């Protein structure tokens with residue numbers, strides 16, 4: 001794993017996920033996120049790792065989040081600290097994976113018996129409960145509200161922001177020769193704010209780990225499906241995605 005740079009003294013480990021670690025900082029309103037080189041798939045049943053993965057995903061997220069902010073999507077991102085670290089606003093993560101689909105692929109295509117690549121006439125937003133042990137089961141707004149994960153107003157805001165992210169990113173990637181097939185977002189709540197318009201921010205990351213990217217000309221997969229499906233060339237695909245995003 002890439003070692004973290006000496007940008008901040010190491011605070012208390014608040015959370016360790018499969019691809020990132022979150023640390024407290026001297027400021028209670030800010031966390032330091034460290035991107036790992038580890039990759040998992042199928043709820044961590046498949047594991048791998050490659051040098052530079054954390055740095056690539058950190059770089060991609062650090063480029064995309066400020067542009068999303070400019071497009072009106074509040075995010076937790078504050079600044080990049082090093083190759084593998086970024087400073088973010090401390091939030092409580094809503095335990096839902098918000099999936100937005102432009103084109104049928106992955107679990108959606110499988111579940112509905114559709115060929116991957118089948119176009120959707122409008123975006124589909126799905127919610128999954130973040131639980132590897134349960135296999136990230138599909139839930140809905142009623143579930144989230146009934147179990148106290150978020151209010152009706154917060155779920156409405158989350159959906160609105162997810163569509164806003166989609167409306168920004170879909171043409172953004174197309175101009176870079178990439179079809180954005182689907183992606184997963186996570187949202188957090190800032191403490192002490194009751195208005196969902198202020199409290200809910202985009203958290204986590206947007207990277208080839210969390211999106212399906214298909215080359216617009218060749219159809220080649222440029223994302224974590226290369227790892228999930230043992231297609232090879234995973235490092236090159238991630239590096240190429242960063243290169244296209246850096247093109248500005």
Ligand code: TMP
Pocket residue numbers: 097099105106107108136182183184209210211212
């Ligand atoms: P799916 O088709 O497997 O449900 O995945 C939809 C999108 O969400 C795809 O871009 C990959 C991403 N995703 C994650 O980021 N984390 C996950 O745990 C899962 C299941 C999917």
